[in-house]
Amino acid sequence: MENIYKPYLVRIEEKRTETYDTTSFKLAFLDDDMRENFAYHAGNFGEYSVFGEGESTFCIASSPTKKGYIECCFRAAGRLTKSLAAKEVGDVIGFRGPYGNRFPIEDYYGKNIVFVAGGIALPPVRSVIWNVLDLRDKFEEVTIVYGARSEADLVYKHELKEWEERGDVNLVQTVDPGGEGPDWKGQVGFVPNVLGEAAPNAENGIAVLCGPPVMIRFTLPVLRELGFRDEDVWTTLENRMKCGLGKCGRCNVGEIYVCKEGPVFTAAQVAQMPNDF
Amino acid sequence: MSESPQSETQTDGAGQPEAATSWEPRIVAFICNWCTYTGADLAGTSRMKYPPNVRVIKIPCTGRFDPLFMIKAFERGADGVLVSGCHPGDCHYTAGNYNARRKYTVFKSLLETLGMDMDRVWFSWISASEGGKWVDTIQKFTEVIREKGPFVEYREMIDVG
Amino acid sequence: MPHMTLDRTDLPSLAQALAGQGRRLVLPVREGQELFYREGADPAQLDLSTIPKNSIKEFLFPKCEKILEYEYSGNDVVIEDVAPDAKPTVIFCARPCDAASLPVVEPLWNWDYKDKFFNERREQTLLVTYACRTAPDEACFCASVGLSPSADQGSDVMLYAVDDATVAVRPVSPKGKELEEVFSKFKKGEVSDEALEAFAKEGDESLAHRKPLDKVKGWLEAHFEDPLWEEKAFRCIGCGTCTFLCPTCHCFDIQDESVFDGGCRLKNWDGCQFPLFTLHTSGHNPRDTQPKRYRQRIYHKYAIYPEKFGKILCTGCGRCVAHCPVNLSLYDVVATAQERAEKGE
């Protein structure tokens, strides 16, 4: 029988320091077959391991439309993420996945999409963003509202630039008041307010929302006011996980095992859940 | 329990697999920055010779010593542990070593209760001028450990996971 | 159909005979005031006076199990798969509530991803269950969760002490039937179906005072926020004894341990009663108070698991009732839920 806890080996191909405490990796499977055939969907997550330290759970930040590698982005906060951040290009780490459900991209075809992300929560949204941008013709208006505490806290800055330059994306960047530097060209204000002002088209609209709990709490009413139905607002739930396989027993919210039935839910689904997350 | 994970290769500090025949005593010495470390330094600058079996770990004061340091050393394959610092009355921080002495008393008794081989745990006061005492202590300790052999009792415990 | 009987005094020899076929032997023995299932214990010490303090869980899902090994070489890592240490095993004179825990947790270990560590041990394990004539402990409530003192779920062979000297044997599974030959060596006589029915009836009667808990799930689903949780669980000291002694609690932790040139990954028992269980790195904890953690345990057993897998995650063994250091009885809590549901509260 197969060992479900056994990770694949992946090599760090690129390492980028996104912010003072956030790092992103581009990872390639050592195994040729895996490199060719590894398939996943936007919204899936994985267990990343540093051998000798342990495993940590975060999303796959790259788009499934990009082949041959996966990307991830994480904040060095605990024992595992700190040792992961200390890894360099060429080092080998472990990866188990893909796990969990996905954003139903096909259902978004032909619709207006607004992405709303805060701080370190851009990576899960980024997977969907690139998925959408790589299939740009299938979607109508695309709006990205991304905010962080300060300029220094914005991740994937080089891509923000790229999105900004694209004519087919409306990118709205913002930082919390006081977080702007002298050259800041974006907005200043909290994400919910900025989103309200940007007023993306809710008609035939989908919202993909990810951020810290406090941001989500204040953003949901704004989306509703703009006319988004809860069924059309998609988000990912973060809970502590160990196995990612629906066994270790810690990620459930009510009868929902976030690692298997999540992490992607609509706001309508989240509203039905017991207050246990 | 027999379900416990199977053994792992034990290695010495240099990361080389250890051959059963070439066993050498491995002693970890936690020594204070002000007295014993300086004493060991004096031994070095005076070109005194002592066995290379000791791995020195500098701590600011014996008052900083925590029994977990010793446990970690044994977990990682030490055969003996020495804790050494300033003589009573000489502490750079006035009383760190007096506090340490109380902790030693308790910890030593605890290890005895648990059935640890106390010949493998040494405490000493070595001042900055006692390079000779440092050399002497390390020589004696190494001999004792060499005679006793590897710390099998602890190795059995750590040969899992 | 008649059932073979053997002498009660032959049970140790029977245990020996079953173990003699290359199996490791687990059986209940006395240690101090209590019984424990122990591996490698002397069959002569077999003690059937009451229900053991530990469950049989540790023989299928050990408290600490290696799931991966690896070695470092330069930048690279070499992973070695680990085979579970799944020796052929006979658990002799398990209690029905222990045996019944296996079919309860099997779906968990096998939904979608199959855990080979549990499965291979399960495959290798033979369960010879000693039916309870009457509930052996005041804490027993198997009858409340759809089982009974003589339930045969999960068992390969059932033993019934029909009287003080005689034990009837009834193979349950195909694996159990294959053992007929071993058992028949000890055959002394036969009893009828009626004898076993009378035996079962006596057991059922001994638990007649226990409530059915059929309305608990519905009540829980509507009372996530209820003063009951604070009221009952203020006394919980979060010791986790309930989860660790429980035959069905299966939550685990994954830990890496390494030395200089390699290490291993271990799967260790963990429990929902500990704050660290759900603590996020950010400092946020969805279950940040003990009543919330206690509530999770009840929900997992009586609402979440039944919803997901169609089975209550509890066999009514009563260990969490009997051994809770502060006498926070799970049965009381779920019986309260049942009562309130019955009253329409």
Next chain:
Amino acid sequence: MSDRTDKIREVARKWLADGTVEAVVGWEQGTYGEKCSPALARTPEDADRLLFNERCTNNLMTYLKRDPVRSMAKVGIVAKGCDIKSLIGLLQESQVEREKVMVLAVTCEGVKKDDGTVPVKCQACDVNTPTFFDEIAGDKVASNPDPEARAKELEKLDAMTQQERNRFWREELDKCIRCYACRQACPLCICDRCIAEKNQPQWVETSPHPRGNFSWNLIRAYHLAGRCVECEACETACPVNIPLMLLNRSMARTVKDAFDYEAGRDPEVQPPLRTFNLDDDNSFIL
């Protein structure tokens, strides 16, 4: 017994009625056998559930370190003489403010364990009539401590050789499942985050294998040396029956012999590992 119960209820009712305390922690009748269970009385009516009998084994001081009791402005707590020792330890270490706690002491002839036996602490008890309290329930009970009771426990261990002790503990600690019930039950294990739950660095391995179990049990006993008041809560809570009190008693003996100190006696005295004497034993140090 019943007059003690009456008095407890009377005092608790009064304290709760006049707002002296937010709640009273006491014992109430349990549901398993004759067991009693910790109870939290928040209203004068609740006070009528409180009781005292020989099955009131729990040391309620452990609730002072956890919510909801911890965050209350003032709380009443029913306590036997042995439980009050824990409170004295907490006061010595400034873990609890004296003004925050109203002690409702209860005189006690000794309690009985689940199996009907009398705990060693009761055999050796010299605080049957507590002397540190705000109110007391029950008439004076004379103490008749067996001076050998505690020492007797250690005889078996003392008689063993080093190797035998090593083997003995290896077997006992092998049972440990790292549930930390010992720590949770202990009124003096007061760290918000235990050393065993810190992983940067990971001093104590969390896995229940011999190596991890040894370092955990060692450090637990060490951190209680000179602090443990021998209430036996840890050993009672241990689901795998490790004789933890052997370690704790051995430490207590060492502390008594070396520093002439007994835990839980005087809230004004410095705990032994917080202080030192210039002439402490130096004989074992080279």
